[in-house]
Amino acid sequence: MGPDHEGGDEVRDRGHNVKIVLIYENGDANTASSYSFPFVYWYAFVYWYLLDLIPPSCILLRENRGKIMNQNKIQEKKDLVWKEQSRIFRKIKENGFEVYASSLKKLSDMFGVQDGYVRCVDEGTPGGFHAAGSGILRSKKEMLKIFRDAGVRGVTSHDGCGAAKMFAKANCKDETCGDAEGKKWAKELASELGVPYRHISFAKMQRPKEFHISRAAYYDGTGCFNFGDGKKLPPGYIISRQIQSEKASLSEILLGLNISFGPNGFGERITEDEPFILVAVGKTKTDTVRLKKELRSLEHPYGKKVIIDGFTAPRT
């Protein structure tokens, strides 16, 4: 099919059409039609791969190429983070989480004074209280009561929020509006609570923009746990069981598992040998045992790829 059949404006994004248009947009259409097909292919190849000066008609092709390159880079980056974390997980595996955590010199720093801001359960936003998307998936009335009772001092939203994206999808909105919906929710909540609102951009988040790095989820019964910089305790989702019901907290654990086992998480890297850990974090030993029991009641489809462990906060 030649340019005469296509017309200058009727650009296609695949097959011969694009290659013909390459010629067409760079000169005389009549001249283009006189080229032999092999030459046209050769010309398009040089144009696309070597010059990299791609006209608008090839944007889809360029994007596809970009996506493939980007995906490869993301997988390499994931491998690197996974490898780095494996060092910590190997130590945890030796004698369990309790023994490993108690061997850390500054464990008490992970239970310091918190700022009272509500953040997502996302591992990129540690600190303060936690609820998925700052509670966007639940009723406003319920969340206002929970946050008032907890003495919340601020509400945040963040870039790339999976919970806000789920909310947008569930409410028949374009999922690309997720972040806008997340901001709207957090602002409204902050306003009704009479506390400040803050947005956390990717630049300030403790994870890469492109994917989640959790191989652990902390089921926090203390209300002030923070895994720090992720170099001693592994980074993970933090679920504030201390301020929310068992049912709501377990549903947030499941949300985290689904992310981590999906394309935005470590996915198939998580195995029975190198499992995801649900970590009960109790104020006392009895508390830790109770939280572990709750975690055992969670039904999920990942079998032995998910294990339950836990540790108790140091006495202050």
Ligand SMILES: [Zn+2]
């Ligand atoms: Zn989020």
